[in-house]
Amino acid sequence: MKEKKNLFKSNAVQSLIASLLCIVLGLLLGYIVLLFINPAGAGEAIMAVVKNFWTYSKQTAQIKNFGNTLVKTAPLLMCALSVLFAYKVGLFNIGAAGQYVVGSCACLYAALAWHWSWLPCMLLAILAGAVYGALVGLLKAYCNVNEVISGIMLNWIGLYAANMLLANVKEATSPYTMHLTGAASAAILPSLGMEKLFSGNKYVTIAIPLSIVIAVVILIVLDKTKLGYELRATGNNKNAAKYAGMAEKRNIILTLVIAGALAALGGAFLYLTNYEQWSVTQSSVPGMGFNGIAAAFLGGLNPIGTIFASYFIQHITVGGAYVDKTMYSSQISDLISSLIIYLCGFTLFIKYAVNTGIARREEKARQKTPQASGEEGGDK
Amino acid sequence: MDADYAIEMLHITKRFPGIVANDDITLQLRRGEIHALLGENGAGKSTLMSVLFGLYQAEEGVIKKDGREVVIRDPNDANALGIGMVHQHFKLVECFSVLDNIILGVEPTKNGFLQKDEARRKVVELSDKYGLQVDPDALIEDITVGMQQRTEILKMLYRDNEILIFDEPTAVLTPQEIDELMKIMKNLAAEGKSILFISHKLAEIMAVADRCTVLRKGKYIGTVETKDSSPEELSAMMVGRSVSFHVEKKPAEPGEVVLDVEHMSVASRAHKKDAVHDVSFQVRRGEIVCIAGIDGNGQSEFVYGLTGLEPLREGKIVLAGRDVSHAPIRERSTHGMSHIPEDRHKHGLVLDYTLEDNLVLQRYFEPEFTNGAGFLRRDRIRAYAERLIDEYDVRSGQGPITAARAMSGGNQQKAIIAREVDKDPDLLVAVQPTRGLDVGAIEFVHRKLVEQRDAGKAVLLISLELDEVMDVPDRILVMYEGEIVGELDPKTTTQEELGLYMAGAKRDGVSV
Amino acid sequence: MKKFLAVMLALTMVLALAACGGNNAAESADETPDQQTEQTTPADAAAEKIAMITDYGDITDQSFNQTTYEACKQWCEANGVDFTYFKPAGDSTADRVAMIEKAIDEGYTVLVMPGYAFAGAVFETASENPDIKFVTLDVAKGDFLEAAVSAAGESYDYNPDNWNLEDYADLSNVYAMIYQEELCGYMAGYATVKMGYTKLGFLGGMAVPAVVRYGYGWVQGANAAAEELGVDVTMNYAYGNQFRGDADITAAMDTWYGGGVEVVFACGGAIYTSAAEAAAKVGGKVVGVDVDQAAIIDGDYGEGMTVTSAMKGLASSTKDALTQIVLEGKWDSLRDNIVNLGLVSGTDPDANFVGIPTGDGTQWNDSFTKDDYAALVADMYSGKITVSNDITATPESFATSISLTNQGNLK
Known part of the structure; x- marks a missing residue:
């Protein structure tokens, strides 16, 4: 009993429990909604969401589609890391969505218009995102503009700027940017033979392992370096950071530069696989950056946790497409995935609830059996 | 009954x-x-x-x-x-x-x-x-x-x-x-x-x-x-033991000037008037100078201006011969100024950081604690923290890895004092260093301030406590509405006289 | 402890749920064959299961996906054939490929896919699944080439005539239907001017080939009628650069109608909403597209707004294809072919795959009657009237007797 108590009190365990609870709650809520709409297929539908690629009967198809989910996980993970990194410094980087957009735009344009190869394309994306993040940082540091406000506005500016610029490299007869083929095929990220592991899924590239490596790097930077020490100090107590002579303004800008670069790299990680073509008529900011917020929180604001959270969110998003459309319209499956993602944002709240719950229970336990606590003390 | x-x-x-x-x-x-x-x-x-x-x-x-x-x-x-x-x-x-x-x-x-x-x-x-x-x-x-x-x-x-x-x-x-x-x-x-x-x-x-x-x-x-x-x-x-109320100290032996403040003014955030207006004084090695006054008479703003948290509107600060009027906080800190802040939760500590991380808050960037690649030298930080904890008797549940938030107020203050004093400053600025502390801890703080004075440091104490103002310093400057209105010798003055200055009823040279 | 129990309880529920889900799946799998044998007595349809896959839109888009979906559903219900539809997780070839594979995985044998966006996905999956029958709507040779040529590492120049598709793609199990939109565009333009309107407009969606063909037909038809009647006709010509209406496009339409334009041919998915919204303010008219839109536009924006509609027989051609494949076993005669559907009868306009509504969907009047329309169809069928489908030309080049203002893309 005592061991268990200590276990529940550990921060990591609490985060894990809170995240799992969020997932369970989300699935439960989704199931209830499905029951209301059409009770006959609710169980099957929620299972389709959970199973995603396992709904394929052939193993090769399963592995190939597992690859597809991973391909989409890499950019989401980068966006989540972007949000997480800024959050550690006390900034809410809702602008990750826009930084993701400019990163996508920069790498696609360089690839299609100038036929750059993948590495320079990626670096350009990072640069674009860094500059875009710096804008938010400069506004925050020098004009005291809230990063949420400027972030949201820059999201839209980024979207329309990208649409305008990419219209120059789109297919003549469709709203999509051209495929990364022919001269532009140098821009496709190398796969290093990994596609063979995924039934020849040609979209599986180094983006996937690279994103995981970057998550680990972020963890190290935050925990082990002088930079991380400064940034976390700024996030935890801005005044103390200033008192200790840390360059508060520089830190804010630097944080958003890094966050912007991360999100933008996410864009490169998707579009340089040739998985998707940019549609220059899209009129809403891609959800990747916003889902990054959910992934960061579901991951307990830990870079490693975020890896799994990003995968999970992408898993159920794709899984939603496998819900039987004759029972539930496509909007319903989107709704279910969104519900689950939405509840993921409650991780911190649930952690708090678990904490107070434990405290209260201990309080009561002590009141009921005052002797017991004495014995417990005696054990030590 | x-x-x-x-x-x-x-x-x-x-x-x-x-x-x-x-x-x-x-x-x-x-x-x-x-x-x-x-x-x-x-x-x-x-x-x-x-x-x-x-x-x-x-x-x-x-x-x-x-x-x-x-x-x-x-x-x-x-x-x-x-x-x-x-x-x-x-x-x-x-x-x-x-x-x-x-x-x-x-x-x-x-x-x-x-x-x-x-x-x-x-x-x-x-x-x-x-x-x-x-x-x-x-x-x-x-x-x-x-x-x-x-x-x-x-x-x-x-x-x-x-x-x-x-x-x-x-x-x-x-x-x-x-x-x-x-x-x-x-x-x-x-x-x-x-x-x-x-x-x-x-x-x-x-x-x-x-x-x-x-x-x-x-x-x-x-x-x-x-x-x-x-x-x-x-x-x-x-x-649980007898406590001396009187701070035991030898007569001061003031040396060279460490801090020279000339015509310093700091703008107020709340209103158009200066929060600190035309303040000039000096602090020498080997003396404790106390700025006394009722809360809200510009002491906080004065400290902000002195330490660099707020810009000066006018005037000059010379620290050990170096003009630091507009120098960044870090420069003042690395050139001999230590600052025990008024509010240890707002400025003094990163509460979610561990004790050891807080103990290097002013020094983490030094080669001693950060290697060339920008990685913190965790082992040295631990060793340093353990030394300070030992020397200053900072008590906490888990030693160096205790979260600062989980420590008692007195021990938090001890940690800050350890950090600031161990920097070996020329000037120690201590702002209400005993606020919220109990008698035993107050005694400790006062002893440390006197030790620093005797070690040849200049100590600037900002205090609201009458007992402290009367007992600790060698000279008292009274601040009223942002101005220094009088200089008193604690050996000759009385609490009543001090009270009149603090309430603005008396002023050197002029009678208000 | 209680909290822990709650977690365990929740987990148990989920597991139970999973178990239920599994059972359901098993049960329904058991049931399907029974249902099939029961329902498929009339014909040999049991062999085929039909699935439709949407492009990026939904089956409620009041356009392509919806028309195709409804046609498939009606046909399958009438003939007792298994039918479902799939919607890809995202707007990309990879996601469409995943859904095609999913449909095949679930045992569907005839896949109906509307929209040019499917070219890449079909190119990728068709050769790998030779036993599956791929039916595409509106995917032209150029669309296939775009995917296939670049996949071969060459760069495509957007001129389909320069390329031999068979060298690049194996489409032996694909039946691609495209339509001669220029013909019905011509009919609508001709009819509108004949009815007495002289100030026209063309609002295309995006300048994709199908839309361009509609537009050029519309210009040619109006031009011919103006020549015949000897009246002055003016026309504004523009694309919205998207397949839906919005405030900007509505504002442009306000300018058109305010400037005296009487009828706008709103050609491109839901872009008609902008034209109709602007028309409603000043009593203007619109011409519908793809299907007979009179009911839906008049219902939403005001009685009598729709002059006519330039229709292509999405529904009829889909049903026709399904009948031939599933009931008549004619797959071998259809496959490996991109068929350009247009006029098949000079005497019965309703039998054709392109045309304008012969019923109430067209506002027949004395100057343009149903008989006039029948004569027009006869002349077009016989070759007496020819309509150019050269989308490399400019709209101005067809406006020999009318004055045309080309505004390009509005956005």
Whole structure:
């Protein structure tokens, strides 16, 4: 009993429990909604969401589609890391969505218009995102503009700027940017033979392992370096950071530069696989950056946790497409995935609830059996 | 005989994980008496009051009201029993009027409309009866701290509370306001109210309380009649040994000038007037200079300007021969200025960081603690932290890896002092370094300041505590409304004279 | 402890749920064959299961996906054939490929896919699944080439005539239907001017080939009628650069109608909403597209707004294809072919795959009657009237007798 108590009190365990609870709650809520709409297929539908690629009967198809989910996980993970990194410094980087957009735009344009190869394309994306993040940082540091406000506005500016610029490299007869083929095929990220592991899924590239490596790097930077020490100090107590002579303004800008670069790299990680073509008529900011917020929180604001959270969110998003459309319209499956993602944002709240719950229970336990606590003390 | 007591807390025991906060404590409050509750920080005063207020449930012991046993489950129960409390930090709505604050929660209504006239009548009556001068229509944000406190007291009286608890009520007041409060408390007692007065200021307890109960480390030490006791006896009961109130120090031997402030002005954030106006003085090696004054007379802004947290509007600061008027904080820090900040939670510590990370807050960037690649040298930080913890006797649950948040106030302050002093500065700026500390910790801080002076450092102390101002420094500068209005020698001056300067009634050269 | 129990309980529920889900799946799998044998007695349809896959739109888009979906559903219900539809997780070839594979995985044998966006996905999956019958709508040779040529590592020049598709793609199990939109565009333009309107407009969606063909037909038809009647006709010509209406496009339409334009041919998915919204303010008219839109536009924006509609027989051609494949076993004669559907009868306009509504969907009047329309169809069928489908030309080049203002893309 005592061991268990200590276990529940550990921060990591609490985060894990809170995240799992969020997932369970989300699935439960989704199931209830499905029951209301059409009770006959609710169980099957929620299972389709959970199973995603396992709904394929052939193993090769399963592995190939597992690859597809991973391909989409890499950019989401980068966006989540972007949000997480800024959050550690006390900034809410809702602008990750826009930084993701400019990163996508920069790498696609360089690839299609100038036929750059993948590495320079990626670096350009990072640069674009860094500059875009710096804008938010400069506004925050020098004009005291809230990063949420400027972030949201820059999201839209980024979207329309990208649409305008990419219209120059789109297919003549469709709203999509051209495929990364022919001269532009140098821009496709190398796969290093990994596609063979995924039934020849040609979209599986180094983006996937690279994103995981970057998550680990972020963890190290935050925990082990002088930079991380400064940034976390700024996030935890801005005044103390200033008192200790840390360059508060520089830190804010630097944080958003890094966050912007991360999100933008996410864009490169998707579009340089040739998985998707940019549609220059899209009129809403891609959800990747916003889902990054959910992934960061579901991951307990830990870079490693975020890896799994990003995968999970992408898993159920794709899984939603496998819900039987004759029972539930496509909007319903989107709704279910969104519900689950939405509840993921409650991780911190649930952690708090678990904490107070434990405290209260201990309080009561002590009141009921005052002797017991004495014995417990005696054990030590 | 029991009926003589308004409230009794008998054999109260309250445990928290790993600690017994209250161990068999008995507190009996007579009707119409002023009863002081004395103890160091962490002695269990707050826990005991929380039990009385129903915020915690005691594991053992009973509470009696007028001799009858009662159960207090939450603050509403306490209220119903007529128990009221003035907290150290007032619970007032800033943008409401005094009257609105007093009736908040018990508004007289008729058909859903406020009946303020009736309430006003009662408030005016009460304020006349007890001599509590307030303007019912003034907004809280516009009135003095003293009047805010009177508002809090009226809140209790308006609710017909019989038992009034004052939690360190003098911490925020000027000497004159303290006198007034003492009078009010005596008035209230004379009118039959029973008062519980929590404090660790012995002089006040001696002046106002009838009896005093002393706690130490969660244990009940004893209850004494103050008229039969002395400050020395009380403090010995409180800390478990005899404490010297007087700071032992050799005469100062001032050396070269370390800090030279010339015509310094700092703009105010709140209004157009300067918060600090045309301040000039010097601090030399081997002396402690104290800036005294009532809270809010520009001391904070002066320190901000001096340490670089706020820009100067005008003037010059020379630190050990180097003009640092517009230098960044880091430059001042690395060139000989250490700063023990006024608010250790706001500026002094990153509460979510570990103790060791806080101990290197001013030095983490040095090659000693960060290698060429930008990685922290964790092993050296640990070793450094362990040395400071040892040298300065910083106590915490888990040593270097304790979260600063989990440490007691005194030990947090010790950690800050360790960090700032170990930097080996030319100038040590200590802003209210004993705020909120108990007697033992205060003694420690004062000893450290004197040690630094004797080691040839210049020490600039900013303090609001009269005792401290009189005892510690070699010179006193009094700040009033952003200006230095007088320089006093603590050996020759009196508290009364100091009070006149602080209240702006006296000024060097000119008589105001 | 209680909290822990709650977690365990929740987990158990989920597991139970999973178990239920599994059972359901098993049960329904058991049931399907029974249902099939029961329902498929009339024909040999049991062998085929039909699935439709949407492009990026939904089956409620009041356009392509919806028309195709409804046609498939009606046909399958009438003939007792298994039918469902799939919607890809995202707007990309990879996601469409995943859904095609999913449909095949679930045992569907005839896949109906509307929209040019499917070219890449079909190119990728068709050769790998030779037993599956791929039916595409509106995917032209150029669309296939775009995917196939670049996949071969060459760069495509957007001129389909320069390329031999068979060298690049194996489409032996694909039946691609495209339509001669220029013909019905011509009819609508001709009819509108004949009815007495002289100030026209063309609001295309995006300048994709199908839309361009509609537009050029519309210009040619109006031009021919103006020549015949000897009246002055003016026309504004523009694309919205998207397949839906919005405030900007509505504002442009306000300018058109305010400037005297009487009828706008709103050609491109839901872009008609902008034209109709602007028309409603000043009593203007619109011409519908793809299907007979009179009911839906008049219902939403005001009686009598729709002059006529330039229709292509999405529904009829889909049903026709399904009948031939599933009931008549004619797959071998259809497959490996991109068929350009247009006029098949000079005498019965309703039998054709392109045309304008012969019923109430067209506002027949004395100057343009149903008989006039029949004569027009006859002349077009016989070759007496030819309509150019050269989308490399400019709209101005067809406006020999009318004055045309080309505004390009509005956005």
